[in-house]
Amino acid sequence: MIARLFSFRGGVAPEAYKDASAGMPIRRAPLPSRLIVPLRQSPRATARCCVEVGQKVLKGQRIGEAEGSLGTAVHAPTSGTVTGFDPHTMAHPSGLATRCVVIEPDGEERWIEHRPFDVKAAGRDAARAWLRDCGVVGLGGAAFPSHVKLGADAGIDTLILNGAECEPWITCDDRLMRERATDILAGARILADLAGARRLLVGIEDNKPEAIAAMRAAAHDAGGEVRIQPVPTRYPMGGEKQLIRVLTGIEIPHGRLGAEHGVQCFNVGTAHAAYRAVAHGEPLLDRIVTLTGNVARPGNWEAAIGTPLDELVAFAGPGADTDRYLMGGPMMGFALPRLDVPLTKASNCIIAASPSLMPPPPPEQPCIRCGECARACPAELQPFELYWFSRARNFDKARAYHLFDCIECGCCAYVCPAHIPLVDYYRFAKGEIQAREHDQAAADRARERFEFRNLRQARDKEEKAARLAAKAAETRARPAAGSGTAAASPSAAQQAALLPASAEDKKKALIAAALARAQAQKAAAPPRKADGPGAATRAESAADAGRRQAGSTYTPDDGGATSAEAGDSAR
Amino acid sequence: MIHAPYIRKPASIQRMMGLVLAALVPGIAAYVAEIGAGILVNLAIASLTALAAEALVLALRKRPVAIVLADLSAVLSAWLVALCLPPIVPWWLTVIAVLIAIVVAKHLYGGLGQNPFNPAMVAYCAMIVAYPALMSQWPPAGGLGFDTQLGLILGGARDIDAITGATALDALRTGLHQGAGPVDALMQGPAFGLLGGHGWEWIALGYLVGGLALVATRVITWHMPAAFIATLALVSGLFWLIDPARFAPPLFHLASGGAMLAAFFIVTDPVSGATTPRGKLIFAAGTALLAWTIRSFGAYPEGIAFGVLLMNLCVPLIDMKTQPRVFGRRDRGGPR
Ligand code: SF4
Ligand code: SF4
Secondary structure (H helix, E strand, O other): OOOOOOOOOOOEOOOOOOHHHHOOOOEEOOOOOOEEEEOOOEOOEOOEEOOOOOOEEOEOOEEEEOOOOOOOOEEOOOOEEEEEEEEEEOOOOOOOEEEEEEEEEOOOOOEOOOOOOOHHHHOHHHHHHHHHHOOOEOOOOOOOEHHHHOOOOOOOOEEEEEEOOOOOOOOHHHHHHHHOHHHHHHHHHHHHHHHOOOEEEEEEEOOOHHHHHHHHHHHHHHOOOOEEEEEOOOEOOOOHHHHHHHHHOOOOOOOOOHHHHOEEEEEHHHHHHHHHHHHHOOOOOEEEEEEEEOEOOOEEEEEEOOOEHHHHHHHHOEOOOOOEEEEOOOOOOEEOOOOOOEOOOOOOEEEEEOOOOOOOOOOOOOOOOOOHHHHHOOOOOOHHHHHHHHHOOOHHHHHHOOHHHOOOOOHHHHHOOOOOOHHHHHHHHHHHHHHHHHHHHHHHHHHHHHHHHHHHHHHHHHHHHHHHHHHHHHHHHHHHHHOOOOOOOHHHHHHHHHHHHHHHHHHHHHHHHHHHHHHHHHHHOOOOOOOOOOHHHHHHHHHHHHHHHHOOOOOOOOOOOOOOOOOOOOO | OOOOOOOOOOOOHHHHHHHHHHHHHHHHHHHHHHOOOHHHHHHHHHHHHHHHHHHHHHHHOOOOOHHHHOOOHHHHHHHHHHHHOOOOOOHHHHHHHHHHHHHHHHHOOOOOOOOOOOHHHHHHHHHHHHOOOHHHOEOOOOOOOHHHHHHHHOOOOOOHHHHOEOOHHHHHHHHHHOOOOOHHHHOOOOOEOOOOEOOHHHHHHHHHHHHHHHHHOOOOOOHHHHHHHHHHHHHHHHHHHHOOOOOOOHHHHHHOOOHHHHHHHHOOOOOOOOOOHHHHHHHHHHHHHHHHHHHHHOOOOOOHHHHHHHHHHHHHHHHHHOOOEOOOOOOEOOOO
8 A cells, every 4th residue: 555654844863772672572570569559540630549448459450430531440450458548659750649559469360350341332432431441541651541532523534553652762562563463453443433533544663664564464364444654763753743744644733632633643552451441341450661771681561550660670680880760761751750659551661771871961052053953843943942032031932932832852952962951941931931820820810809899899889879879868858848848949859869979970980981991901901921921822831731741640730721632642 | 850851962062063174174275275375374373362262261251161162163263264364464463353253253242152243254344344455465376385475474574566466356346446348358367267266266166065065964054055156146147147247257256255165154154143944045145145235336345244244133033034834833933
């Protein structure tokens, strides 16, 4: 099948370092002494604990119920006893803690009863609920709930399976495709049917010929319309928007979802998990994680969610000069603040780094505006402009140059001859802008409250004055009527009543006019030009907050963002 | 804590500047062959002055000295200054020119990356305004031995008319001015060679070769050289077709003076030039247009330096107005 491939601008080609871990078959990691299963598996949603300390659980038993529209269920990865329910530090750069169910395995691996799920009989909504209750989330690194991505009713026409795996070192998707291609495709078919997609495309970087061959063979056996499409090896090919662009030519603007353009994208591991959930009724209990870098036995391990990483990395035999561990790839990953944290559904790779493997960057030099960064930027930004503005704290300008379109892929910093940690500056600027907006929103609310109070007080005063005036008129009218001259001078009484009233009216009109003026001024003036962007752009940054949270494994709070810009990140 | 990305391409400012210096070598070799080895003395004087000045300023500004000196940017500025000056200017003129480039044009504006004007061009313009006579004494190709050149550089007596001639551009301008004949008759004179100035055309070829290597190795992009050369050829060609007696042909313009040096090594200065693809085209085209205008109608024989400085002034506007479209967006980046 001849298919036209598109391309994206920019990108880089770092050395891949994939061979070491890609050569070994997936191994099953032994059960650790205890499992620490976080209830917060997908970003912005924490499951509600439904077990008690001391309770015996079976493998696959639900220990956390899905809550909220973005919630997914959490399960016991093995049989054993719940020994704790308390906060534990997460694999997150912030090093913050979240509530975890601690399970001591009994080693018997006793399953709950589980049976296949009949999608056809149950219907689409029930199938989505099934995936949610099986805890299926994106396994590419974003951990976004899959049932939510299938929920968009906007006619999805193309389903893309992301097997690009463009970050150096990571090979978990590669191995999965080599070994379980049939299951992946079956899962993709399920997802495609649920999404209502006609077309199924699988994008795999052409540095994985074995995976491509295995997927092609499986596609041949399975029949049906599916295109296994090798794509050029260029980071960040695995970025959702980049892959969509290359496979379909569609460019999804910042803040928009693929679904709005008829495209939905899933990671190959997610398709595999969906298959297990539907065809076997198995919830998502483990994932494949690459252990590589400065280790004696690099490779891929299938490990239970909740396995403490220190026990996990020990299987690979880290070198003595290992100075830190990276979670995710070297381009977008982060250094783990500590290692006694559990494996989550988003953890795709752990790299043992040593000074010789990843030397500290050379000292930062001044930007010479050489434009290398702009030529490498897949978002087609001018990174050095963003850098100058961020550095000068000129945040409005940074935003005008589309700071929030930056996907933090790191290509610019990778190529910069001045060794400037450009992405750090963007993170800083984005954080500052969001903090300011938060303050601004709070100030806005306070001001609204204040204005409303003024308005109310003015109104109360008016009403009181009107009441008084009426009363005064009444009392004045009464003696007049008593003296019998009421008929002679009705106008006097009326005037007396009217006089204060008309003065009152004038005052009222003045107040109203002043208020209207103030309102008009407020509407006309751009709100706080120097301090922060206006409301129109606030939505944009909320969407960004959402995206960034979707890209991380854990966030300290729900952030209120409802943007569903999900997708498996470029990792 | 260090953040992602944890890996970096082996690139550095030093490597970049080093490649540009290397790309100047073919042009310099042709220079030595055609004009004489005096230029090497000037290059040495300029480089030493630049390094010393940079070290001093950095020390005064309390900045790290070694790492900045090693980035080679001062050396590159020094070479460009030396290559723009006549090869027999007295040593102190080279020193002053380089001091202006490094201290005034670069560090007074904040150092590497901050200077709005091309340092080498600032120095050249200052010199041509301050020392017009010395700046117009060019040795004819092969006319002066190294001893003579060295003597002149070291401040020997200057029996000017006996040893130097006008450059081709100068001869043409003066000739036309005095009504000495149409362009093609003037171009029979001794200062003229096959295409441009006698001997200088080979130097231009050397710059062209080095410059193309820079484009091929992606140290610079094609935009600026292409736009510069195309614009100079187009505008000079147009006027040459209209009035060949008054205007020099395009190849003469391209092979004379500093056209090739400018196209690949001077307008392409990243710090003071435009940065967007379209901006680069506009910047280089504008420089070429100004250079041709000054060459043809102005008071100075060579207009590139003034052209560059004038266009430097326009860079913020050009960059702002030529922001490229951002991925997925219909509009372009930057403020409106
Ligand atoms: S690559 Fe680095 S030095 Fe070059 S323009 Fe970008 S930020 Fe500046
Ligand atoms: S980190 Fe942002 S600015 Fe840098 S290359 Fe990636 S998208 Fe562009």
